[in-house]
Amino acid sequence: MRRMWLTAVLGPLLVACATTPPVPLGTACEQGDAWACDSLGGALLQQGERESADAAFGRACEDGILSACRAQARMRMEAGDLVGAEPPLLRAYEAADEEGTLVLADLHEARGGAEGLEAAARLRREAPALDKPAxxxxxxxxxxxxxxxxxxxxxxxxxxxxxxxxxxxxxxxxxxxxxxxxxxxxxxxxxxxxxxxxxxxxxxxxxxxxxxxxxxxxxxxxxxxxxxxxxxxxxxxxxxxxxxxxxxxxxxxxxxxxxxxxxxxxxxx
Missing domain, CATH: 2.40.160.20 (Porin)
Structure with missing residues (x-):
């Protein structure tokens, strides 16, 4: 009797959970899911919607998803926007992210000049040491x-x-x-x-x-x-x-x- 009661109560709930469709990435991103924004940015980039992908990566980056910061910066660097690529990379650098710091070094190197090359060399030296304790x-x-x-x-x-x-x-x-x-x-x-x-x-x-x-x-x-x-x-x-x-x-x-x-x-x- 008890088993029949549990089945009667839980059965509809399990069916409802199994048939509930997943929340679309766009909706989840708008609701503040940073990881969904990161995934959405990747999907939009594959579809060639670079402007929308940039916006999605930007939302994720602001919420601390460092892979999104790197992706946004790389997109902007590929488009020749070195100024726009710097803010997300600075966020990664401040978070002691080695990979993001190396991309920031590439950005300074792309700018050229003695100052840019010196900054790139310093960042490459810092990158593996950033997350170590003082x-x-x-x-x-x-x-x-x-x-x-x-x-x-x-x-x-x-x-x-x-x-x-x-x-x-x-x-x-x-x-x-x-x-x-x-x-x-x-x-x-x-x-x-x-x-x-x-x-x-x-x-x-x-x-x-x-x-x-x-x-x-x-x-x-x-x-x-x-x-x-x-x-x-x-x-x-x-x-x-x-x-x-x-x-x-x-x-x-x-x-x-x-x-x-x-x-x-x-x-x-």
């Missing part, structure tokens, strides 16, 4: 050939203004199970092979906090490694290095956006 905390486990297992915490500061995040500086503290712990400052350089692969090198200078007698003095060292980036969240870190207190070590860790770490710490207090 500073990050890295927690790592390490294996030292002489002192065994340990761990370290690193503060890595990489502002966009320092050669598009290529130059870095910061500090790290290492805790070694069978040797002297370290506190070091460092400066380094990192190279953006792509937006997700960033090899780096750094030189360190600090002190061994609990060095054995006769081992006092500055702790000098160097480290090389690679970041497997996770966009604005952080990265996975693989490294190998050597210092006076740790003659040879390898480490693996996780880096997180410093703002995320500070907010989490504030909530925990």
């Amino acid at each position: 500073f990050e905390f890295v927690a790592s486990y390490r294996m030292d050939v002489s002192n065994g297992l340990g761990s370290d915490v690193t503060l890595n500061i990489q502002p966009l203004g320092m050669m598009e995040r290529r130059l870095t500086f910061g500090a790290n503290v290492a805790f070694i199970s069978a040797g002297a712990s370290e506190l070091n400052g460092f400066v380094g350089y990192q190279h953006f092979v792509s937006s997700w692969l960033v090899p780096y090198g750094r030189v360190m200078l600090g002190a061994a906090l609990d060095a054995a007698p006769g081992q006092n003095g500055p702790n000098i060292g160097a480290e090389v490694g690679a970041k497997l980036c996770l966009g604005s969240i952080g990265h996975l870190n693989l490294a190998a290095g050597s210092s006076r207190a740790s003659p040879g070590y390898v480490s693996m860790g996780l880096g997180l956006d410093g703002l995320i770490v500070l907010i989490a710490a504030a909530h925990a207090l």
